[in-house]
Amino acid sequence: MCYSTARGDTRSASQFHTNCDHSGPNLWITRIKYSSTEKIIGGYTRLSWDRTDQYMPSYDTFLFQTSNNEWSRLAGSGTVSTFTGAIYTYNSYGPTWGQGHDWHVSSNMQTGYVNFGHTYKCRTGNYGTNTCRNDFAASYSSWSIQEAEMWVEHQTESTVVSG
Secondary structure, three states: OOEEOOOOOOOOHHHHHHHHOOOOOEEEEEEEEEOOEEEEEEEEEOOOOOOOOEEEOOOOOEEEEOOOOEOOOEEOOOOOOOOOOOEEEOOOOOOEEOOOOOEEEOOOOOOEEEOOOOOEOOOOOOOOOHHHHHHHHOOOOOOEEEEEEEEEOOOOOOOOOOO
8 A cells, every 4th residue: 555544644646646656556445425425436557657747548447436336437438439548647636537537636635526438438427417427426526535545566665655
């Protein structure tokens, strides 16, 4: 585990990148809350996060949500069929998935927005609709991350883990 709010890691993109960049394949799991609705959502990618400002291609990246028993949404299966933007790496952002920022975690690692359906397929509704966004995260941007963890397959010597 390279990042955990439960462990006491600072809720900042800087801490996330310090702990998790260049660590190889990873699994991001969050418990989000919107009003009285809680959901477990997350994502997996074989790519490493880093501090560059670019979209990264991958066929082995997916998002999931346990509330609707949806375990995968393969990159490129959405309205805009593209594998070129599976994740977006940027030093001021938390994990960001999809070329349309289908799921973006802000620098405070507590908030963000869901623009689902661009790179990752909507289960219900279409890209840009509240039906699609709300199905995945209960709201476009009014949700908050209650807990978050990033697990990596292995950590390099340069990876620093606090706590």
